[in-house]
Amino acid sequence: MLRRSRGVQGATEAVLLALPADEPVTDRAVDLAFARAAAAVADEAASRHAAAWPALSDKLAGVSLLTEPLRTLLRRCEPQADAVLDHLVALGWAERAERAGEPVILLAELPFVTSSCERGAEEAGRWTATVRSEYARIGADHELAADLADAGAHNELRTHLRRRYPELLRDAPRLAGVLAALPADEVCGDPWLVVVERLCAEATGSPAVPRRVRRPVAAMAPLDRCWLQAGRVRLEMADGSFTKAVAEAKALSRLLDQVDAPDDEAAELWLQSALPLVHTGDHAGAAHRLRGAAALAIAADRPHVEAQATGLIALSAALRGDLAVAAQALAALPANADDAWLVPAQLARSLVLVEAGLADQATDVLAEVDATGAGAFWAVRGAIGTRVALQRATAADGAVDASAPGRALDGLGLAEQLHTSTVASNHDRGLLAAGVALLQLAVGRPALACAALTGFDDGRETTACARALIDLAEGRRQDAAAVVERLDARRLLPVTIVEAAALRALSAPDEAARRAALGRAVAIAGRCGLSRRAEQILRLGSR
Numbered sequence: 001m002l003r004r005s006r007g008v009q010g011a012t013e014a015v016l017l018a019l020p021a022d023e024p025v026t027d028r029a030v031d032l033a034f035a036r037a038a039a040a041v042a043d044e045a046a047s048r049h050a051a052a053w054p055a056l057s058d059k060l061a062g063v064s065l066l067t068e069p070l071r072t073l074l075r076r077c078e079p080q081a082d083a084v085l086d087h088l089v090a091l092g093w094a095e096r097a098e099r100a101g102e103p104v105i106l107l108a109e110l111p112f113v114t115s116s117c118e119r120g121a122e123e124a125g126r127w128t129a130t131v132r133s134e135y136a137r138i139g140a141d142h143e144l145a146a147d148l149a150d151a152g153a154h155n156e157l158r159t160h161l162r163r164r165y166p167e168l169l170r171d172a173p174r175l176a177g178v179l180a181a182l183p184a185d186e187v188c189g190d191p192w193l194v195v196v197e198r199l200c201a202e203a204t205g206s207p208a209v210p211r212r213v214r215r216p217v218a219a220m221a222p223l224d225r226c227w228l229q230a231g232r233v234r235l236e237m238a239d240g241s242f243t244k245a246v247a248e249a250k251a252l253s254r255l256l257d258q259v260d261a262p263d264d265e266a267a268e269l270w271l272q273s274a275l276p277l278v279h280t281g282d283h284a285g286a287a288h289r290l291r292g293a294a295a296l297a298i299a300a301d302r303p304h305v306e307a308q309a310t311g312l313i314a315l316s317a318a319l320r321g322d323l324a325v326a327a328q329a330l331a332a333l334p335a336n337a338d339d340a341w342l343v344p345a346q347l348a349r350s351l352v353l354v355e356a357g358l359a360d361q362a363t364d365v366l367a368e369v370d371a372t373g374a375g376a377f378w379a380v381r382g383a384i385g386t387r388v389a390l391q392r393a394t395a396a397d398g399a400v401d402a403s404a405p406g407r408a409l410d411g412l413g414l415a416e417q418l419h420t421s422t423v424a425s426n427h428d429r430g431l432l433a434a435g436v437a438l439l440q441l442a443v444g445r446p447a448l449a450c451a452a453l454t455g456f457d458d459g460r461e462t463t464a465c466a467r468a469l470i471d472l473a474e475g476r477r478q479d480a481a482a483v484v485e486r487l488d489a490r491r492l493l494p495v496t497i498v499e500a501a502a503l504r505a506l507s508a509p510d511e512a513a514r515r516a517a518l519g520r521a522v523a524i525a526g527r528c529g530l531s532r533r534a535e536q537i538l539r540l541g542s543r
Contacts, residue, residue: 008092008093008094008095008106008107008108009092009095010091010092010093010095010108011037011092011093011108013092014037014092014093015030015033015034015037018033018036018037019033034109035111038093038108038109038110038111039111041088041091041093041110042057042110042111044087044091045057045084045087045088045091048087049080049083049084049087051080052078052079052080052081052083052084053084055077055078056074056077056078056081056084057110058124059074059077059127060084060088060107060110061109061110061111062127062128062131062147063107063131064106064107064108064109064143064146064147065099065104065105065106065107065135065140065143066085066104066105066107067099067102067104067134067137067138068102068103068104069130069134070130070131070134071085071105073127073130085105088107089105093107093108093110094106094107094108099138099139099140100138100139102138104138104140128147128151131147132144132147132148135147139167141160141164141167141168142168142171142174142175142178144160145157145160145161145164145168145175145178146174146177146178148160149178149181149182150181154182154183154186157178157182158186158190158192158193161192161193161196162192162227162265162268163264163265163268165196165199166304166338166341169199169200169203169340170338172200172203172204173204175196175200176200176201176204176206179193179196179197179200184211187211188211188212188213189213190227190228190231191213191228191230191231191232191234191235192227192228192230192231192234193231194211194213194231194235195230195231195234195235195238197209197211198238213231213235222255222258222259223259223261223265225255226252226255226256226259226261226265226269227265227269229248229251229252229255230252230268230269230272230273232248233245233248233249233252233272233273233275233276234272234275236248236276237275237276237279237376237423238423239423240423240424242276242279242280242425242426242427243280245275245276245279246276246277246280246282248276249272249273249274249275249276249277250273252269252272252273253270253273253289256269256270256273262300263296263297263299263300264296264297264300264301264302264305266296267293267294267296267297267299267300267302267305267306267309268293268302268305270289270290270292270293270296270309271289271290271293271297271305271308271309273289274286274289274290274293274309274312275312276425277289278290278312278315278316278344279376279424279425279427279428280425280426280427281427281462283316283317283319283320283493286312286316287313287316287317290309290310290312290313290316291309291313293305293309294306294309294310294313297309303334303336303337303341304337304338304341306333306334306337307333307334307337307338307341307342307345308341308344310329310330310332310333310334310345311329311330311333311341311342311343311344311345311346311347311348312344313325313329314326314327314329314330314344314345314348314349315344315345315347315348315351315377315380317329317348318347318348318351318352319351319380319431319495320493320494320495321493321494321495321496321497321498321528321530321533322494323351323352323355323529323530324529326348326351326352327352329345329348330345330348330349330352333345339368340373343369343373343374343375343377344377346365346366346368346369347366347369347374347377347380347381347384349365350362350365350366350369350384350388351384351387353365354384354387354388354391354532355529355530355532355533356532357391357532359388359391359392362384362387362388362391363388366381366384366385366388369381376423376424377428378417378422378424379417379424379425379428379429379431379432380428380431380432382417382432382435382436383428383431383432383434383435384435385435386432386435386436386438386439387435389407389439389442390435390438390439390442390536390540391532391536393442417432426456427462429456430456430460430462430463431462433452433453433455433456433463433466434453434456434462434463434465434466436449436452437449437450437452437453437463437466437469437470438465438466438469438536438540440452441466441469441470441473441540442540446470446473446474449466449469449470449473450470452466453466453467453470459486461487461490461492461493461496464483464486464487464496464499464500465496465499465500465503465537467483468480468483468484468503468506468507469503469506469537469540469541471483472506472507472541473541477507477509478507480503480506480507481504481507481509483503484500484503484504484507487500487503488500494528494530495528495530495533497524497528498521498524498525498528498530498533498534498537499533499534499537501517501520501521501524501525501534502521502525502534502537502538502541503537503541504517504520504521505517505518505520505521505538506537506538506541506542518538521534521538522534
């Protein structure tokens with residue numbers, strides 16, 4: 001009914017009142033009630049405007065929104081058009097509204113009535129094209145999607161869903177109605193439609209329809225193949241197969257290098273090709289693609305892509321410890337993006353605030369993320385939560401909150417999150433595991449800290465610091481020194497360089513060596529802008 005009422009409150013109320021009070025409400029009952037109410041409105045309009053209605057009925061039946069240019073065309077067809085529209089508004093079957101700063105009239109679905117002077121196919125085609133161009137001009141995305149779905153124009157609808165799905169998701173129930181009108185074969189043949197369908201189901205809180213994606217036909221336009229590949233990337237990520245997602249993303253980037261795509265579509269596609277790299281820790285590869293996506297998004301005025309790409313650049317920089325780059329990216333965020341697309345930027349902002357010693361502000365930012373939903377970044381959000389708790393417990397200004405790590409572990413359930421079945425990459429889970437291990441050390445539980453690293457203690461850079469601190473807590477200074485030596489042989493991220501310098505001081509064999517290493521650690525941390533991170537490691541290792 002939502003699709004057919006088209007946002008007209010009076011039509012919705014009329015149908016609800018027409019439903020039998022003593023019968024169960026079914027889809028069929030709603031359809032019958034709507035058909036009866038629409039027919040009654042059409043009969044009333046026909047009897048009141050007998051001369052004008054035949055010329056207007058079919059045109060109005062095919063339109064869900066009238067802009068002023070469309071109303072001008074109707075007046076040329078029938079001088080009494082305004083009177084007819086006013087009557088429909090009075091009957092509650094039409095409603096005055098505003099779109100893109102322009103006055104419009106919303107129309108609930110009316111039955112087609114073939115007039116005595118039937119319009120030819122050529123005239124009907126011109127009217128339909130004009131209506132769709134007006135929808136596109138003022139951003140009437142749901143109206144255009146519904147019109148294309150009703151007309152069976154599936155190729156055009158797929159293109160519209162690709163280019164405008166962020167706007168369509170703002171009213172997910174209406175989008176769900178459009179997607180439900182698509183044949184299953186159409187959806188299964190296009191992985192990106194499956195992605196949009198899942199996003200819509202998530203937004204409405206309903207279960208996604210299980211789909212078996214078909215292999216595409218060999219004959220396919222290059223740009224269509226890019227979208228198919230982008231769909232594969234997202235589906236592999238949704239299944240937790242991030243290694244496969246990286247391979248699919250590389251294939252997508254190769255296709256994009258060979259296609260001359262419009263800026264808006266190219267921006268979206270380059271963004272999709274970068275997502276698996278962000279979640280697997282390939283920060284350099286991700287940044288290259290994200291910068292390209294952001295530049296294209298600015299040129300095409302696609303704030304949702306710009307916000308995501310810029311936020312991911314900031315988050316990648318903050319995670320690797322390059323806070324200056326993160327702050328620069330955060331300053332470049334678009335002002336007109338929806339909160340749903342700002343989650344990576346908010347996570348980056350909280351990390352920057354933590355390193356600045358502003359744990360309270362970082363907590364407020366994380367609360368905003370929790371309200372929006374961290375989505376695929378839930379493990380990264382948890383890892384940042386451990387940083388906030390550590391900052392509270394190791395503050396150098398005397399405002400130490402020794403209970404913060406315990407509250408984070410027991411109250412927020414961060415340790416339990418490691419064992420959840422929610423999809424996350426191994427890299428992101430490793431970040432969370434390292435953070436949980438440090439919190440366990442902060443509350444004096446080295447055995448539980450070691451348990452937190454189970455499955456992630458494989459020499460990776462993100463968990464090396466936690467491993468070394470556990471060794472120090474259990475009296476294995478030489479093992480901790482060996483971890484530092486292994487790190488020295490690798491090309492490290494800035495944050496790991498600082499952690500390794502602090503660990504070198506903690507695992508020094510004598511006091512003189514410790515003092516020298518400590519001086520170098522403080523200097524390195526200062527140059528990298530990560531002094532508080534170094535302080536956290538030094539305090540944890542000195543317990």
